Amino acid sequence: MKKLVNDPRQVVREMLEGVCDLHPGLALLADEDVVVRADLPPPASRPVALLSGGGAGHEPAHAGYVGPGLLTAAVVGDVFTSPSVDAVLAGIRAAAGPAGAVLIVKNYTGDRLNFGLAAELARAEGIPVEVVVVADDVALRDTVPPERRRGIAGTVLVHKIAGAAAAAGQPLAEVAALARAAAGQLGTMGVALGACTVPAAGRPGFEIGAEEVELGLGIHGEQGVERGPHRPVDALVDRLLATIVEDGGLARGQQVALLVNGLGGTPPMELAIVARRALAALRERGIVVERAWSGVFLSALEMPGVSVSVMRLDAARLALLDASAEAPAWPGSGRIEAARKVLAAAPQPPAEKAVAPGPFAPALKRGALAAAAALEAAEAQLTDLDSRAGDGDLGISMLRGAEALRALPEGAWADPPKALEAMAATLRRALAGSSGPFYATALLRAARSLPGVPQPQDWAEAFSRAVASVGELGGAKPGDRTMIDALHPAANAFAAALPEGLAAALKAAAIAAEQGAEATTSMTPRLGRASYLGARAVGVPDGGAVAVAIWLRALAEA
Template sequence: MKKLLNDPRRVVREMLEGEVDLNPGQALLRDEDVVVRSGLPEPAARGVAVLSGGGSGHEPAHAGYVGAGMLHAAVAGDVFTSPGVDAVLAAIRAAAGPAGAVLVVKNYTGDRLNFGLAAELARAQGIPAEVVVVADDVALSDTVEPARRRGIAGTVLVHKVAGAAAAAGLPLEAVAAEARAAAAATGSMGVALGACTVPAAGRPGFSLGEEEVELGLGIHGEQGVRRVPLRPADALVQEMLDTILADAALRGGERVALLVNGLGGTPPMELAVVARSALALLRARGLAVERAWCGNLLTALEMPGASLTVMRVDDGMLARLDAPTEAPAWPGSGRIAPARQLVGTTAAPVAEAARPATPAGETVRRAALAAAAALEGAEARLTALDSAAGDGDLGISMSRGAAALRALPDAAWAEAPAALVRMGEAVRRAIAGSSGPFYATALLRAARALPAAPSPADWSAALAAGVDAIADLGGAKPGDRTMLDALHPAAEAFARALAAGQPPASAWEEAVQTARAGAEATASMRPRLGRASYLGDRALGTPDAGAAAAVVWLEVLAPHRAR
């Protein structure tokens, strides 16, 4: 896997240097991989310090949570490797004073040993220290006793509670007690869609089939508790939350906070889908979701997947979560509305009176439905073509437009011009990107050129008007490698054949053949407009997807042309 690194042996130090360069509230110890708050007072004037850390690869944890209101220092080990005792002790001495330090440690053997020994050494040097262990991974509920569970994303919430308690001026024992209460109130579980690659290893830690996921994973690139078939997001969310809620014995009426955590390789789109499902399920169980956060908060390099954390809260816990912090990676207030807010954007449409369709209106209806079916059948091919030189969304866009046409009421097809207008409205709403505006504009202008009882020449004029509308809107011309390279010659061929006295059927067949040739010719055209133009010569060899889509629906209009 390609990575933007220099020397894998220096990746942690260079990462921390970048972190501190970007955040003036942070400083880096010269001789250890430790980030501390900048501008800390002299040791005698310091309150309780809160520290955490562990192996690197979990960014933005842990350095991203160093700042007023959260951590005083974070200790970074090598990727997925606990930092050494000397580094932890250096962090304690740099951040703490006589008031002492609370060390928030995820429940892994290396972290417990190194942080635990450093705490013992700190005590011997006159710095009181308390170790708080986070073991929130409920996926191991049937495997190990609670005290041996792993610490995963719920650790971030423990950082926040402990940091806020320390900022409020509480003594060491009280800060530690609140941190332990937060850890005990927290349960997490994750799912991975693939592995991550440790820079020094250079290859993924495990392999998954296309239809497999790992359920109940840790955060060090390891496999999960079990491998299960890939299911829709809602089903995976339900399984994770069922496990978390059962382990915590949460019942309807209780108050919770939710954290949806990306593992590094999951886009915000998918995390939002997971968050939507988790919120709906928690509310359906009668739980009051007081706060919710979503994002990459404690990751496993670039692993695709997510974890869910649920924390039982009360007023005191919420006060700690709501307390201000300057930590750069804290995701904000987490305040959400008690239910999804939906607002109307337009007045309700006026119901149309049903009336018999004119022959021309019926022609448009049959043609539109045939085009819809053809575009749906070509979805995979259009997606593949668009992926070669665009963003790959044309196939699904055309299918959405097709569904919108089929959903039009019978009254929409009463007359041909009005039917074209309604078709334009439907595709405008259904198709995002450029295709929607292009087709909507073409249909609207074609409608204005079409009389209620059109002749073949009127259909030809309407087609030409629609093609001109696309050119006017987008600024393209034939030869620019767009849908116009199919549509423009087709419109010209249809008009020319009719003017020469050919029957409409043969004139239309000539138009379709011309459109096919035009679309095929785009494979040798250098794109001048649109996203494909960014590829230059790399787009050569593949026909333009928009032109190919135009051919798909032009071909099936032949049986429905006006006679």
């Protein structure tokens, strides 16, 4: 797997150098991979220092949480490897004064050993040190005792609680006690859709099927406690939350904080969908979500997946979460509304009175539904074509358009102008991207040029005006490798064959559209997303032109 790195042995140092370059409030120790607040007062006047850390690969943790109201220093080891005792000790010396230091450690053997020994050495030097271990992974509830569970993403909330207490001037024992209490009221569980790749290894940590997920995993690229089928995200979130709620004994009326954490390879779109369901599922149980965050807080390199953390709150813990904090990765207050705000749409113009169906109504409906059926059947083909030269949404967009046409009421087909206007309105809303405006504009232009009882020549004129409107709106002309390359010859062929009758004209238009769409295979695109590919798009027909040929053929055959 390709990585944007230089030497795999230098990724940690170079990463920390970049973090500190970008954030003037951070400083990097010269001889250790330790990030420290750059604005620390002299040791004698420092409050309790708060340190955390672990292996790299969890960015933005842990250096991203160094700042006022959060960590005083972060100690970073190699990727997924605990930092050395000497590095932790150097961090304690750099950050702590007589008030001492609290070390927040995730419950992995290497971290506990190295941070624990460093704490002993610091105490021997006269620096008071407390160690707080976070073990929030509820997926291990049936596997190991509570004290042996892993520490995972919920640790970030413990950083915030302890950091606020330290910034408020609380003594060492109190800061440690508050951190331990917070860790004890915290549960996290994750799901991964795939593996990640450690730079030094150069290959994924495990193999997983296309329709499988790993449930209950840690943060080091390992497999979960269970492999299961991939399901809709709501079902996966419900599974995670059911375990967290049961393990934590969360009951109706309980106040909590929610953290939705991406594992590194999950886009914000999917994290927001997870957060949506997590909030809803907790509220369905009567649990009050006082604060919530969604983002990448503690990752596992580029692993696709998510973890959900829930922390039980009381008034004191909520106040500590709300206390001022500033660090590169801290997302802010997390304040949310008790329910989603939904604004009513602006009132629509009054509906026109129903018009009795005219003589064209059955044919108009039959033709539109035939076109819809053809586009539905071609979804996969259009998606494939658009994926090769665009963004891949044409198939699903045309499918939504087809469904919208099917949903039009009977009155929509009363006469040709009304039918075209109704189709324009529904396609404008249903079709994504550029397709919606193009089809809606063409249909509206055609509707305005048609009388209630059109003659054959009226249809030819309407077709030509519709095609012209698409060119005017998008700036395309024949030869640019767009839907115009199917529409333009189709309109010309329709007009030329009209003396033979409407049926013959439609068949001629369909043939011309198919030939025009095929001709785009050898064209270099000059407009649209495909133009960004240039000559690389040659060899594949334009998806928009193919869609035109598909619905015109269906119309002709209907």
